[in-house]
Amino acid sequence: MASPHDLQARRETADLNGWRQAIDQRLAHHLKPQELGKTLPCNQSLSRLWQAMAHGVLGGGKRARGLLVMASAQAVGYEPLSESCLDMACALECIHAFSLVHDDMPCMDDDELRRGKPTVHVAYDEATALLVGDALQTLAFELIAQAKDIGDSTKIEILRSLSRATGARGMAGGQAIDIHRVAQMLHQPELEEMHSLKTGALILASAEVGALLGLGPSALRSSVYSSIQSFARDLGLGFQVLDDLLDVSASTQALGKTAGKDAQAEKPTFVKLLGLEETKNFADRLHQSAFSRIDGLDDRANALRDLAHALTHRQH
């Protein structure tokens, strides 16, 4: 197992910045308003919807989920920069962006700042933000249907993984717990359960989707696939624990969203439950555990290791 020192000293071998740019370019491609053949004035409303969708997705974001699709794909020998892999990375980012746009709305977290920009309902209006989230969710599934060079049976497994992670058994369920968490002192198992649904499920799906690209439907019987799944579960929880730490230590400018919000909102967090030091230790343990899960994988998994390292040491 890699020691914390190894993790600190690790030099990145994968070009994560290049990958991130490739995701952003591909997202911009998919979010170009369709060519509107007719010149009806109502088409302005359609263009405005596409602009608002682009506002919600483009211009910032760590692209952790998209990068995880790519790194997972590479770990099983699938070309991460292929069009099909980038499209699946875009699908994951669309689901994530949809959840942020809806999460930021007044009836949920009521946030005005996201990725350093006004949130969609502030830049546009609430009705548009609602439709933007709805349409971004759909776009993710449309990308699966339209993707080239992926076999139909693999697409169905990808659809299964992503839909399960997104719906009431995944992200939406986690959010349902979250809206009742304010001023409720959840205990650690419940906080972990909430995060495993709210954030963890989609991070797990990202890793699954990438691995499915390379392994196909037989992935479900592969030990490499289960290693990558276990890695993603640890990574997902660690990601959220670090989020709680950053919420108390980082500035609003660094985060690109309102800092200290969870603490102020009297939401239970790991920091409140465990204290600052113990939370840091918990994050370290999770990240080390994540690394150990893919110990048996060859050098093609280095991008997964680099990504875990980058997410562990992020400042926002």
Add this chain to the structure above:
Amino acid sequence: MASPHDLQARRETADLNGWRQAIDQRLAHHLKPQELGKTLPCNQSLSRLWQAMAHGVLGGGKRARGLLVMASAQAVGYEPLSESCLDMACALECIHAFSLVHDDMPCMDDDELRRGKPTVHVAYDEATALLVGDALQTLAFELIAQAKDIGDSTKIEILRSLSRATGARGMAGGQAIDIHRVAQMLHQPELEEMHSLKTGALILASAEVGALLGLGPSALRSSVYSSIQSFARDLGLGFQVLDDLLDVSASTQALGKTAGKDAQAEKPTFVKLLGLEETKNFADRLHQSAFSRIDGLDDRANALRDLAHALTHRQH
């Protein structure tokens, strides 16, 4: 072509009520809260989410889209009461219900009554209504992934049809036009374009999904498939024209939603554009045209004819 008299005199041969009950039963099956293995208190939030989803979907509704899936399937020789066909009917109804739940929210139409019951954000709260809509959309796509006895390539075509109809190129796009239509006097081509996206796209997809079940991916080269598509386009627009007529003539009790709302909201409607008489004629022409599109289909298409008849003569 059938004359209006024939349409009036038509006796139903398909058991649409029985079909509707079968859809409702299958929806209830899919909306049972998952068996929650763990006994964490936060599971109450999950149960509440599933209850709210059931509230948004069950207990009322014409099930026009689900019935159209079944009638279309039967027209091409696929068993409408098979589990797979019912699951696809449920998928269409989940998309429709999600759009109603979000449409009723305060930032959109701000409606308090739907299918004779309080809307989801009234019975629960706005944040829950937002999540219910999100999770119902996902459930539709999950049902495609999980359905048994449908080939993977057929599933991908179904996914393509449904995702295109639901997103910014379909329903969400139509709604984006709709939110700017208040106090704008759209002309008839624009009103038709809006409805073809907002309502028509999903009605078209319902017919496509049913036909795809029987024809498989080769449907796209079949003349029967294009006949059914043309039928559904006429039916969809006729459905909306009749909606405008009912909005001025039916009572709130009969509609199960607030009557006269579109007229009062100064939204452009066909009745305002064309007048009452000409709108009735337009609706009749569309329904006759719909019938003529499937003239060449054999008796297995009688359920499609019955459904068109029932929707043409509906009182709500």
